[in-house]
Amino acid sequence: MDFDLPETAVAVREGVRAIAGKYDQDYWGRCDAEKRWPEEVWRELVQGGWHSLAIPQEYGGAGQGLLELAVALETLAGGGAGGAASFLYLLTPAFGGLTIARHGTPEQRREFLPKIASGEIETCFAITEPDAGSNAIEITTQARRDGDGFVVNGQKIWISGVERADFLVLVTRTTPAAEARPRTAGFTVLLVDVKQAVADGTLVYRPIPKLGTNTVASSMVFLDDVRVPADRVLGEAGQGFAVLWDILNPERILAAAGGVGFGELVLRIACDYATERAPFGKPIGAHQSVAFPLARIKAQVELARLMTYKAAWLWDRGRPCGSEANIAKLTAADAAWQAADRAFQTHGGMAYSLEYPVARLFRDARIGRNIPVAEELVLAHIAQHELGLPKSY
Template sequence: MDFELTDTARAVRDGVAAVAAKYDNAYWSRCEEEHRFPQEAYDDLAAGGWLGLAVPEEYGGGGQGMLELAVANETLCASGGTAGSFFYVTTPGFGSMTVVRHGTEEQKARILPGLATGQSQFCLALTEPDAGSNAIEITTSARRDGDDFLIRGQKVWISNVERAEWMVAVTRTIPAGDAKPRTAGFTLFLVDVKEALAAGTLSYTPIPKMGSNILYSSQVFFDDVRVPAANVIGEVDQGFAVLWDVLNPERILAAAGGVGSAQAALDVAVSYARERRVFGRPIGSNQAIQFPLAQIKAKTELGRLMTYKAAWLFDQGKPCGNEANIAKLTGAQVAWEAANQAFQTLGGMAYSKEYPVERMFRDARIGKNIPVAEELVLAHIGTQILGLPKSY
């Protein structure tokens, strides 16, 4: 599938694949089993510059765009590191793209060099216990205190806070009930996580979960976290447009991770179907096994193309919300279908930790719910693309 990629994107794919080849399925399964961050893989990716792809060259990065990031994330996940998508979304996605596109010159100089080398990591604090897909209803507040702001509230399902140096915190500086229009009053901040933790104003509690345990997902509590006004991303009260420019990259990278995860599960299933013999022939010769895998292959290719289209539009500065949502929908669906079919192909052996399918199965399921629920994507397609009336 080289025809749709630039020479640079192909070089990224080959470079990340060379690093990923050092870390087999057994490595990723061990990290998951031990609830351990894949530090070795992360360090190798950082050393090769693959985590700083989207950082401009003047700050030590690769100067590339969303397409190259998507290719990198897809390649990593296709190697078997299906949960590895999380640190690509958090640091290059939330971090590099947000600061590059919306940061001040001072913010860029302060933050981007660390992202380029992989020394700094990011997290995004948006979701709240009572405001998930309905992000417009968040209540975490930020109020002025001299030259600073004080953030108070609670977030949930925040990935990577335990490793992050920086957090993109989404707050309301005008309460939802007072905002006109409803999208007014959002302000995004760069929060120094280590500083806030040391001050005791920021705390987090990991949430036990069924998969993707290479990173914590946590409840996060803000108790008057002090943030300088110089750390506002964009403009006070005008952060909703910036937020969408954070969420579209998240969807695109999630789609890329889904496509890569689908390929990883498909590779395991196909290999097993070639080798496993029942009634004197490989089970892959049976159409009941072969045809579903062929369907997965077709859907994977389509998901890949839509992901690349959304990434290309983003890089061109063109509207990409529709494409990003469709890519996320298809990437998540094919990741789940591939893992499910791999499970069926391996039969009882899929239940064994001898094979990576049980891990892929657990990792893939959450993609249908995050970073945006499948039903909300379908509602977006129905109302924004098809022009149907809203149901909410």
């Protein structure tokens, strides 16, 4: 059993750390306040190839795996980006690059992957619907076969990055849930040309006002007779559930990596303050009531990191990793939230001041317990698949 990271992952950590170190909390605070994408950071990641780590070398990528992608995300989050890092690595590197590399046809790989690697194409992902929520089986967005393609109608919610995306990785049903046998049949994953559909007036999106993670918009998306050519199916029509799970497990692993980095960042900010703040002649960090909770959270972050790396390692080897991905996501999200809450408490009244980054990080940390999958569903999965308890939903 070897706990050393491979040289490729170490190199990724060093490279991304060098970029992250150029951008302080003032930068990330401005991006959040202005509700703007961190374009400067994104361009540096693209120019250095740090966004295309999982794209095969023949298409301009680094030919590495999910582990390296997770290390990159963790490093960027821990280096200062916090919650913004997850979107930088999920939207295009994972939803686009990783998915097309795994499930695209040879023609799709030749068409899309070089442009993703060069930064010409950006992507996002759409599965969640207002009525289905976390119950993906019950989505109703329909892709109806029409001649040499599909016509799509439906509605999605909480779709992040659609305002920037060139292509949308869209989960649809070609067979309604009530008619599908088994219920996981009848899914079709499509690559939708967002800009063309917007120009045609068949795709409309409306940003949702939200509490945090404001460096990327999250939108309602309305699809009204969107035409998609048949050669834009990822995997096989009607057999998209396998593709879907190959998106969702990496999403959870990468979300966990972001949580680990987030926890490290917030702990560092809290410890710096606890070392400098000395209202009674001694740093408040010298008091066990301040130090011990921070130390416990550090232990939680380290445990979450181990499970995140294990889940990514399993995925890279084509081995089952559903439980590990869920456990990693659960523990990392909780560690990030506990770290943010304790950092808030450590800063005392100053945590309420927007002059400090703690308030922003506090609100950004909370959503990790709900997305990309609610912790209650994670616990239900663990109860059923690891403990053998009856299915609860």
